Amino acid sequence: MNNEEKQPSSLESLRSELNGINRQLLELLSRRAETVREIGRIKEKQGGPEFDPVREQEMLTELVAANPGPFDDKTIRHLFKQIFQASLDLQVQERKKELLV
């Protein structure tokens, strides 16, 4: 272990850092969902499908190539697939809502 001896406040400051990162993640995930929604609206006008497996694979490949760690590539793939799926679910819900109007 190459850590210094225990600093009294470091646990607290790390936790506060973690809260900040959580907030930024929330903001980015929400912006991402808005962006995917916009893309969905344009694709709908053009008559395209919501889901584009080729584009999703491209994004995953780029992300894994850029992965700085410490998560392994498998975990990065898993987390982003969950994020992609949530965005897709949102798009599908919106289309359903529109069909019901």
Next chain:
Amino acid sequence: MNNEEKQPSSLESLRSELNGINRQLLELLSRRAETVREIGRIKEKQGGPEFDPVREQEMLTELVAANPGPFDDKTIRHLFKQIFQASLDLQVQERKKELLV
């Protein structure tokens, strides 16, 4: 729909925005994992457990309270639970590695 008429390049620019958001998410997820790892090291020195369900619930409650949409609260909870779990798995792996040394 309150969108303007189709702009030729908007799909492309939205996709480029999405790529940028993906990269920022990757960076934040990685920074988060590093931070959790640091917290894990300190807690290990103090003899504490890796997993703190009360702290995790607090973080989820804060995140849901701050959720700006468009994801619903259930989706936010789901995504962050996946992120928390991945970080915890990383900590557990590290402890195992140390035990094997």
